[in-house]
Ligand SMILES: Nc1ncnc2c1ncn2[C@@H]1O[C@H](COP(=O)(O)OP(=O)(O)OP(=O)(O)O)[C@@H](O)[C@H]1O
């Protein structure tokens with residue numbers, strides 16, 4: 001479904017991605033882990049075309065992601081941004097239903113609102129938040145609205161940039177389950193970035209760890225604990241000592 | 249020797265800023281061409297256009313109106329006291345009318361709107377850039393140029409002529425009030441003088457200038473906001489750049505349009 005080959009990206013002198021290779025099969029849930037600032041967000045932005053890579057190939061559904069019809073390409077995606085990125089001039093339900101209210105597959109206002117409220121319920125938000133504005137919500141609530149917006153149009157490929165950061169443990173559990181459901185029931189392909197190891201275990205089919213601009217380790221979730229990779233071991237066991245330096 | 253190296257250093261610095269200027273002009277032209285090309289391609293967003301007409305047009309009325317009325321009044325006083333030096337007090341109505349309609353209405357209106365609207369567009373879009381809302385639009389299959397830039401450009405270009413027309417009228421009214429209440433002009437004569445003197449060309453030039461200035465105001469706000477740097481500092485800088493560049497471009501464009509309309 002998604003094939004990334006030798007992806008490079010630098011910002012000025014700073015090399016962020018230095019030859020990333022990664023493949024994600026259809027209907028699979030891939031979780032990306034790695035230290036802060038290692039380029040996880042940049043990686044998914046490269047795939048969806050928000051950041052232009054310096055070199056490398058990204059294939060989505062057998063087609064070069066940088067070529068062809070942009071609208072058709074973007075239609076398959078849903079994305080939750082790390083910061084939520086809600087439109088603060090629109091109410092919560094209009095945020096969630098943004099895609100349903102526009103474009104070739106436009107629905108009626110009533111129908112769109114109904115779907116939005118249903119999606120809000122799935123991320124644990126009550127219907128009465130629908131008419132509030134993003135600025136009136138807590139950080140964790142904003143995050144969940146962003147999540148509802150990402151899944152509103154039932155996309156085939158979903159990117160979640162830290163879906164559970166800033167949520168309480170119970171809500172994190174709800175969101176983990178939701179991501180799992182989306183993959184299992186809707187058959188979507190998901191790519192999730194998270195720092196939360198309990199999320200990793202709940203969500204992932206496969207795990208990839210980014211370090212020093214490359215995929216340091218990738219494999220099925222079952223092999224994560226016995227990988228023998230010192231970088232991965234240090235990361236998942238949260239140790240200060242090891243090959244990864246704490247000051248970067 | 250020292251002088252020479254200083255001189256070359258100076259030349260290099262001038263060259264650098266000149267290339268930077270050319271690069272900026274290139275980027276702005278490209279941005280403008282992209283935006284304008286989207287005006288003619290569906291989908292358009294009428295709701296957004298309506299909102300911007302309200303924001304840019306309607307809510308700028310008090311600022312533009314007050315500016316015009318005080319300027320018209322002051323102009324009448326000035327022309328009267330200046331004209332009295334060679335017994336030409338009677339030119340007050342015509343000079344107020346010409347001055348307001350040809351120059352001061354559009355230029356002062358444009359500058360006031362530049363302060364009010366360029367800054368708010370740049371700050372709003374800059375914030376949207378910094379908080380990834382512009383990126384989010386893209387991922388939701390919505391072209392940010394179409395959704396954000398086009399409605400603002402259209403609204404400003406359409407609303408400015410209306411604003412300036414009202415401003416021109418209020419400016420003349422300001423002159424009329426000062427003329428009749430303070431300077432002892434006969435009301436009917438003042439109006440007749442104004443009316444006889446104004447020509448269609450004056451009004452056309454006024455409204456053309458207004459449309460161009462409106463376009464400049466929105467373009468500068470959008471360009472700097474859309475390309476805002478990161479963080480609160482980036483948004484702040486975008487806002488300053490938008491207001492300054494819009495104001496300077498308005499004054500420059502005003503000179504050129506005046507050449508076009510009145511030099512022959
Ligand atoms: N637009 C940009 N301009 C310049 N540098 C950037 C830009 N976007 C990202 N970077 C840099 O790229 C690096 C990777 O950023 P990225 O956001 O991908 O990190 P991350 O792995 O998602 O970290 P975190 O887990 O903290 O979210 C950072 O050092 C950041 O400073």
Ligand SMILES: [Mg+2]
Pocket residue numbers: 040041042082161
């Ligand atoms: Mg990140």
